[in-house]
Structures are given as C-alpha cells and as structure tokens.
Amino acid sequence: MEANVEIYTWSRCPFCIRAKALLKQKGVNFTEYCIDGDEVARAKMAVRANGRRSLPQIFINDQHIGGCDDIYDLEFQGKLDLLLKGDAAAS
Template identity: 60%
Template sequence: MMTQPAITIYTTPTCPFCVRAKALLNQKGVSFDEINVAADPQLRDDMMQRANGRRSVPQIFIGDVHVGGSDDLYDLERDGKLDQMLSGEIV
C-alpha cells in the first residue's frame, strides 16, 4: 500500500490563493503542514530556496515535488493527476 507523501504549503494569512489551495487539499481529506512565511523572513527564504526562487504564496510541495502555486494545484486536479500524487502513485 502506498503511503501519502508529506504535503507542505507555504502561506500568508491574507492570501486568497492560499485559502483556495488549502480548501482543495481539505476537500481531498489530506493532511498538510502549513508554514506561515508572513512574520518570518527566514521561512520565506527557506521557501524561495525550495521553490527555485519563487516568492509568491502559496508554494506547494507534495513529498519532494514542487507543485507550484494554487493554479498549478488546480491544474493537477483538472488533469486527473492530483489524486495520484496525493496517494504516492506518481511523483
């Protein structure tokens, strides 16, 4: 049986795209670690290093795979790939 990969989402409290991305993950019933980068420049630097320099939030990771932002997450869902990634079937 495949185990769910760790999901990390970097967010800020006032970001509507972050809310939208978390809503989809919640709808999928998966747990995720949320890292608020608003108050801590070091956390944002960590996020940017992981996300190839992208500063915008959210930045979403499924396992070690950088998914991108909210639109990228919804694109995976539309293409039928999100469930496979969340279940660990594809990386």
C-alpha cells in the same frame, strides 16, 4: 502510504486559502508553514521552490508542485490524486 504535503502560506492570502480548501476538500493532511512577514522563512521557501517567492508554494513528497493555479491544474488534469497516492508518473 499517505503523501507528505507541505504548503507555505500567508494567513490572509486568498490563493493560499483556496489551495488549502482544495486539499481539505480532498481530505488531505498537510503541514502549513504560515510565514506572514517572515522574510528569512520566505527566502528558505524560495530556495526549495526554485526561486519562486509567491505564495502559496506547495510540495508533495518533497516535489515542488507550485502555487494555487498549479495545484488546481493538476486537479483538473486528474493528476493530483495520483501524486497524493505517491505515483511519480503523475508529474
């Protein structure tokens, strides 16, 4: 089963572009919510992200992963692929 990956972004955010590049490199399908200047959408994102308002914010199977540095940390630790395969033990 393919993981449900969601990412909140701003179109010109370098960290968002970098996080999406990692997902694309891994062949991951994801849903992108580009919230450029939409403070209502950002507030909704912050609720899901435990108060974090920075971008990007990434979710895998409704689990909050964090931002760009967080997803790269998971990749370097070898845990990202486990999460993408639905292995809850990776978190």
